[in-house]
Amino acid sequence: MTASAHLPLGTHLLADLSGVDAALLRDCAALESLLRQAAIEAGARVLHGHFHSFGAELGVTGVLLLAESHISIHTWPEAGFAAVDIFMCGAARPQVALDIIAAALQAGHCALQTVRRAPPDHA
Numbered sequence: 001m002t003a004s005a006h007l008p009l010g011t012h013l014l015a016d017l018s019g020v021d022a023a024l025l026r027d028c029a030a031l032e033s034l035l036r037q038a039a040i041e042a043g044a045r046v047l048h049g050h051f052h053s054f055g056a057e058l059g060v061t062g063v064l065l066l067a068e069s070h071i072s073i074h075t076w077p078e079a080g081f082a083a084v085d086i087f088m089c090g091a092a093r094p095q096v097a098l099d100i101i102a103a104a105l106q107a108g109h110c111a112l113q114t115v116r117r118a119p120p121d122h123a
Contacts, residue, residue: 010089012115013098019108022077028053028060034104035064035071042097044068044088068092
């Protein structure tokens with residue numbers, strides 16, 4: 001896949017997931033595995049990932065760099081809340097990734113904002 005394989009057109013999903021069990025929001029390795037699975041099933045190619053736990057009872061921040069852009073998550077176990085950011089271009093399907101993440105986290109509610117990303121001449 002070359003750098004020119006993807007047009008600068010994409011969908012950026014900003015999802016606030018609430019009502020999530022705190023234990024699911026503290027497990028750094030499980031969250032990384034979940035986001036990797038979601039990216040692959042959405043048709044994206046993972047280039048690199050970095051995830052950080054803030055401590056045993058605290059949240060996680062993580063990001064996957066994708067050939068198609070990125071997925072990130074920031075969690076607050078004490079509030080049962082996760083902020084998920086999914087931006088994908090090309091044939092990748094960001095909604096598929098979000099559906100997988102929300103289902104795995106058993107989110108009670110998902111507040112979603114969808115932004116179409118494109119240069120002015122493609123809007």
